[in-house]
Amino acid sequence: MRASRLDWPGRRNKEAAVRLFLVVLVVLIAAPADAEGWRALKGQEIRDSLAGQVVDYDAAWQDFRGDGRTLYNAGGDSWGTWNVQSDRYCSQWPPNSAWTCYQVDLKADGSAVRFRGASDDVTIGTFRGIK
Secondary structure, three states: OOHHHHHHOOOHHHHHHHHHHHHHHHHHHOOOOOOOEEOOOOOOHHHHHHHHEEEEOOEEEEEEEOOOOOEEOOOEEEEEEOOOOOOOEEEOOOOOOOEEEEEEEEEOOEEEEEOOEEEEEEEEEEEOOOO
């Protein structure tokens, strides 16, 4: 039996290579990360990444409780409240009743979190333990 021109050796390999290229391209477009290896988190991803975690900063640490409470310590304990609003991490620290919100990025290896405020302020912390 003679093979048709459409079934020549190597054709399937080329088609597979093209499909693989397209899959890789879609993944790169769908999951953007900046040049430093950070990925922006949204909604439930923020909650899943922070709840139950302790984050260490340069001279402080913060415990994100699953019930929405948070403990910040920079030499003394300060209790606040946190939640996720419109794809941002938001916190409130008594006696102030105002909420302050931040965009949240996760380092590609999952070891650190970056909070980006409205006035270009950036805070980076590392997770004490990986979930």
